[in-house]
Amino acid sequence: xxxxxxxxxxxxxxxxxxxxxxxxxxxxxxxxxxxxxxxxxxxxxxxxxxxxxxxxxxxxxxxxxxxxxxxxxxxxxxxxxxxxxxxxxxxxxxxxxxxxxxxxxxxxxxxxxxxxxxxxxxxxxxxxxxxxxxxxxxxxxxxxxxxxxxxxxxxxxxxxxxxxxxxxxxxxxxxxxxxxxxxxxxxxxxxxxxxxxxxxxxxxxxxxxxxxxxxxxxxxxxxxxxxxxxxxxxxxxxxxxxxxxxxxxxxxxxxxxxxxxxxxxxxxxxxxxxxxxxxxxxxxxxxxxxxxxxxxxxxxxxxxxxxxxxxxxxxxxxxxxxxxxxxxxxxxxxxxxxxxxxxxxxxxxxxxxxxxxxxxxxxxxxxxxxxxxxxxxxxxxxxxx
Numbered sequence: 001x002x003x004x005x006x007x008x009x010x011x012x013x014x015x016x017x018x019x020x021x022x023x024x025x026x027x028x029x030x031x032x033x034x035x036x037x038x039x040x041x042x043x044x045x046x047x048x049x050x051x052x053x054x055x056x057x058x059x060x061x062x063x064x065x066x067x068x069x070x071x072x073x074x075x076x077x078x079x080x081x082x083x084x085x086x087x088x089x090x091x092x093x094x095x096x097x098x099x100x101x102x103x104x105x106x107x108x109x110x111x112x113x114x115x116x117x118x119x120x121x122x123x124x125x126x127x128x129x130x131x132x133x134x135x136x137x138x139x140x141x142x143x144x145x146x147x148x149x150x151x152x153x154x155x156x157x158x159x160x161x162x163x164x165x166x167x168x169x170x171x172x173x174x175x176x177x178x179x180x181x182x183x184x185x186x187x188x189x190x191x192x193x194x195x196x197x198x199x200x201x202x203x204x205x206x207x208x209x210x211x212x213x214x215x216x217x218x219x220x221x222x223x224x225x226x227x228x229x230x231x232x233x234x235x236x237x238x239x240x241x242x243x244x245x246x247x248x249x250x251x252x253x254x255x256x257x258x259x260x261x262x263x264x265x266x267x268x269x270x271x272x273x274x275x276x277x278x279x280x281x282x283x284x285x286x287x288x289x290x291x292x293x294x295x296x297x298x299x300x301x302x303x304x305x306x307x308x309x310x311x312x313x314x315x316x317x318x319x320x321x322x323x324x325x326x327x328x329x330x331x332x333x334x335x336x337x338x339x340x341x342x343x344x345x346x347x348x349x350x351x352x353x354x355x356x357x358x359x360x361x362x363x364x365x366x367x368x369x370x371x372x373x374x375x376x377x378x379x380x381x382x383x384x385x
Contacts, residue, residue, distance in 0.1 A: 014043055015277040017076055022049035044079050074206030082211065084278060084326040088309045091268040098264060099248045112157030112230055116140045117147050130223035144174050151186055158230050159186050163202055164193040164215050187233050191215055240308060251314040254299035262313035262321050266367035269325055273361055280325050280361040281332035284374035287318035288353040305339045329360040355379035
């Protein structure tokens with residue numbers, strides 16, 4: 001990252017992270033231009049200050065000591081990912097509202113179950129008890145493979161990876177390059193020790209994390225921070241097709257969004273992608289004519305492979321469209337390959353023939369041209385064995 005002085009007045013519509021030194025900031029500039037509650041929603045904000053209460057309740061990063069700088073890039077990545085997720089939720093609600101759908105309530109009001117990734121230690125049992133007091137049950141997993149098996153049950157709403165030495169330092173024995181696929185879109189919260197030396201494994205874990213929770217204070221204070229982080233994430237969950245069943249937004253045959261919904265929503269996604277300078281891809285999956293009768297089963301399986309920020313729709317004639325915000329071409333290809341691998345391992349789909357293609361948004365694309373390019377091929381052909 002290269003630092004450069006901000007313009008005056010500060011442009012909160014820009015996409016670059018903004019670092020604000022609260023101690024040296026002239027009071028007049030602070031009073032006139034710094035509106036944290038508004039700016040934090042538009043561009044990533046980093047505050048250099050020892051007053052950790054300055055941004056209480058806001059989605060900004062606090063740098064209070066030199067050692068915080070080592071984790072700043074990974075923390076910024078998590079912050080940008082959170083903000084992109086919240087923005088996708090907002091525009092998806094706008095799209096649903098344009099089809100006459102009223103405010104959507106969460107699928108469940110129950111508190112989430114958390115999967116703890118680490119070998120535990122003396123502090124784990126105290127933390128588990130403190131989280132239980134917040135009505136958050138915790139189950140421990142020692143490896144990424146065990147965690148992936150647990151996640152198949154659908155019970156867990158979040159994974160907490162303990163990267164502190166007291167928790168066994170999960171970063172050092174997990175291949176974090178495989179974590180995105182193994183965790184199947186489940187939010188990953190990382191427990192890190194402030195001021196600790198970071199290894200390459202630590203940085204890799206932080207780069208794929210949803211949020212960072214710093215270990216400080218007693219178990220009760222830590223449990224409170226974890227509970228707030230998980231609750232904030234759940235509160236900003238994008239609306240999913242399952243929440244809109246029997247509404248004008250959803251195709252009744254597949255339970256996915258329908259053609260008109262994805263066309264309208266892609267317009268909003270393209271505008272947001274251009275505004276924030278973030279990548280956006282469209283994945284097109286086509287069933288051969290001989291297998292279109294199996295589309296509902298394929299739709300059900302596909303829903304288990306995508307993230308909640310991915311918008312999945314039935315476009316008609318055995319074609320599934322998945323728009324993937326904040327995802328470059330390679331990321332969307334990995335999503336497609338993950339789906340194909342899951343199909344090959346499911347005997348219920350023996351003999352199924354699929355074709356797929358990924359197109360990344362360019363500056364000249366509209367929703368119509370991006371969809372048309374995805375539908376026109378050429379396709380990568382895959383056979384479910």
